[in-house]
Amino acid sequence: MTNPKRYLITSALPYANGLKHVGHLAGAYIPADIYVRYLRAQQRDVVFVCGSDEHGTAIPIQAMKEGTTPQAIIDKYHEAMKQDFEDLSISFDIYHRTSSPLHHETAREFFTNLNDRGELEKKESEQYFDEQAKTFLADRYIKGTCPNCGNENAYGDQCERCGKSLSPDELINPVSTLSGSAPIKKKTTHWYLPLGQHEDFLKKWILEEHKEDWRPTVVGQCKSWIEGGLQPRAVTRDLDWGVKVPLADAEGKVLYVWFDAPIGYISATKQWAIDNNKDWKPYWQDKDTKLVHFIGKDNIVFHCIIFPVMLKLHGDILPDNVPANEFLNLEGDKMSTSRNWKLEMRDYINDFVKKENGGGAMVDALRFYLTHIAPETKDSEFTWKGFQTAYKSELMDKFGNFENRTLVLMHKLCGGKVPVFHNELIDDDDKQLITDITTCKDTITKLLEEYKFRDALAEVIDLAKKGNQYMQKKEPWIVAKQLETNPEVQKQIDNCLHLCLQLTGNLAILINPFLPNIAKAIIHKLKLVDRVLEWKNAGSMKLLSVGYSLREPQLLFRKLEDAEINEQIEKLKAGLIKAVEPVKEQPKEEAAPKAExxxxxxxxxxxxxxxxxxxxxxxxxxKLLKLEVDLGFEKRTIVSGIALHFEPSAIVGKQVVVVANLAPRKMRGIESNGMILMAEENGKLKFVNPDETTANGSGVS
Known part of the structure; x- marks a missing residue:
């Protein structure tokens, strides 16, 4: 969309069930903040909304872990996350919450609008039910063995070991996390969004209209979903925590969190409008509004397929772009909350920001590194040594060094005032630097408009590098040695430092979307007002007035010591060891007999x-072995989770007892037709087999 009247920018709503790590920061929040700060510098009409996602099963599960209530959990983590974002200079116009009455009202109105117009389907289906807890089970309240990797602790919606999306029906031996018992299937009624009816719209909108301007990962994932055939998605759930379904025949049901959460963008916009005496409707209903969602790749299907169908049916605008990022790994491994392999935003704030005077430089150090390694096209990796190296070689040695040298030399060689530029002495090096300054803005603007923030930041740092090279070539400190015998060389010094000062002002403007605290620190030293950071001033060679006195130089960045980096690495390793430390074995109680x-x-x-x-x-x-078993009357393929206990070659020829009339089940793409009976003793599996060789196919009674 060219020249929109207004912008609405969203970052994915984080679950209010725990503190968030730097992977979340790199994926959805820093990129959005960079883009918003750039738009504000252009004086665009832009609203940046986010908020806590406070519904769904993750909240009551966390409440059970902490021995408290869901309300206490969301109150605790909403405030904590809001503060962390503020501490890291994420500049939301509003950070709302989906537990607010305004959100509940907005979500219910949205559901009612679609349902009254017949856009939703009401269907009866079977769902897992816990007879002991007397409740239907949401996906996260069911655990079992993953059919993909054999993980025995996979959830009903996803296996956290292999990352595969699942449904409860795919789990092997599912159990309720509430009671530990095997659930039964029980009929229930839910409302569904028939996505399949909108495949043609999605194909045209995504695969044709946005094929070129959306990231390949986003288009590719959408293409896979659409071409695989879209199925109806339930928009309600049998739960007691969430937005109540506004229908008389929906007692005990709430809106499914994936339906309710994105509506949080709308309710947040409404609250912002109330707080600022604005009209929220143009931001969601005017075609001249540019809507951009910043998310991680695990949220692509919700923001590119499901929510757009909802918006289209509701009569709202569609997102112009969804620049989803890949994942950020940590020190060679995937970040994992359950394994405590993570760097939380709060930990960085406590260790690096709050210990500093003001802390803004260390905030921007993290913002810099996460943008420098941004996972825009593929997964990337945060390492503490990489952080230290990039901080020193890019921020300190290139950017900070140029700014500091310029101010130090200006005070030493020009009396602390902006020197005049002598046009009659301009040379090719001067002209090249002027060209670099005046043209860099267009390059960076284009990259920012294309959501290529990593490349845009690299251009700013490269401009500082060119400033260093120019100063090194001019060597004003060497030229100054000739002043006693040749006062005319002062003009050469003036020209060099005049251009370097103008470049320093430009660097403040260009770095501002990325490192806002550093930009403010620079213009403070240059005695420039905040409005100089407006984007229209980038490329100007008249930012600083000749003869104007500037403040004394101070280093922008401190040194990062090896000891504090090593401390972080050891802290990370210690946390992992603690997280995976085996629990001391307790005396085993006899298993309670099963029901008669x-x-x-x-x-x-x-x-x-x-x-x-x-x-x-x-x-x-x-954990899985593929077995061929001769039953006498036929041969069967059986997939069994015994790979950790037996070598394949050692069990060929072994007689076993098979449950022969068990319904077939697919495991890792292989159809398993039966189950091998096993006994377990002290954690080891043993075959249940005849004492003597018995004819294959013999019955066991």
Whole structure:
């Protein structure tokens, strides 16, 4: 969209169930803040909204872990996250929350609008139900074995080991996390968004209209979803925590969090409008508004497929772009809250920001590094040594060094005042630096408009590097040695430092979207007012007036000592060790006997003797073996989670007892037709097999 009247910028709503790490910061918040600060510098009409996502099962689960209430959890983490964002100079116009009455009202109105117009489908389905807890189970309240990698602690919506998205029906041996018992299937009614009816719209809008201007990762993921066939998505859930469904026949149901959360962008805009005596509607309903969502790649489907369908049906504008970032890893491994392998924003703030006088430089040091390694096109990695190296070689040695040398030499060689520029002495080096200053703005503007923040930042640093090279070539400190015998060389010094001072002012403007605290520190020393940071002033060679006195130089950046970097590395390792430290084994209690059954129940199980004729490991599944079992009357393929206990070659020829009438189940793309009976003793598995060789296919009774 060219020349929009206004901009609405959103960052993904973080779950209010814990503190957030720097991976979140790099993915959705710093890129959005850079873009917003750039737009504000252009004097654009822009609103930057975000807020805490305070519904969904993650909240009550965290409340159970901490022994408190869901309300106490969201109150605690909403305030904590809001403060962390402020401490790291993320400049939201509003940081709202989805527990607010205004949001509940907005979400219910949205649902009612779609439902009254017949855009939602009401369907009966079977859902897992915990008979002991007397409640339907949301996906996160169900655990079982992942069919993809064999992880025995996979959730009903995702396996946190292999990252695969799941449904509860795919889990092997599912159990309720509330009671520990196996759930049953029970009928329930829900409302669905029929995504399949909107495939043509999505194909045209994404795969044709935005094929070139959206990131390939975003288009590729959308293409995969659309071409795989879109299925109806439930928009309600059987829960007692969330936005109540506004229908008489929906007792005990709330809006599903993926439906409710993105509406939080709208309710946040409404609250901002109330607070500022504005009209919120143009930001969501006027076609001249440019809507941009900043997210991580795990949120692509919600912001590019589901929410746009909702917005289209509701009559609102669609996002102009969704510049999703890839993931940020940490010291060679994926960040993991459960394994405590993470760098929380709060930890960085406590260790580097609050210990500093003001702390702005160390805030910008983190903003710089996370932009420098931004995972815009592929996963990237945060390392403490990498942070230290980039900080020194880029910020200190190039950017900070140029700014400091310029001010030190100006005070030493020009009496602390901006020197005059002598046009009659201009040379090719002067002309080249002037060209670099006046043209850099266009390059950086283009990159920012294309959401290439990493490249844009590199251009600013490179301009400082060119300033260093220019000063090194001119050597005003050497030229100054000739002043006693040749006072005319002062003009050469004047020209050099005049251009370097103008470049320093330009660097403040250009670095401002990325490092706002450093930009403010520079213009303070140059005695420039805040409005000089407006984007229109970039490229000007008249930022500083001749003869104007400037403040004394002070270093922008301090040295990062090896000891404090090593301390962070050791702290990270210690945290991981603590997180995975095995719990001391307790005396094992006898397992409680299972509920009594009748003979007719047992008689339904068809147990057969078989012989394993082949065995091999299932690729990328540590616990799974693919077995070929001869049952006499036929050969069966059975996938069994015994790979950690037996070598494949050692069990070929072994006779086993098989549950032969178990319904087929796909595991890692392989259809398993049966189950091998095993016994467990002290954590080790043993086969249940006949004492003597028995004909394959013999029944067991």
């Amino acid at each position: 059954i009748q003979y007719d129940d047992f008689a339904k199980i068809d147990l057969k003797v078989g012989t394993i004729t082949a065995a091999e490991k299932v690729p990328k599944a540590d």
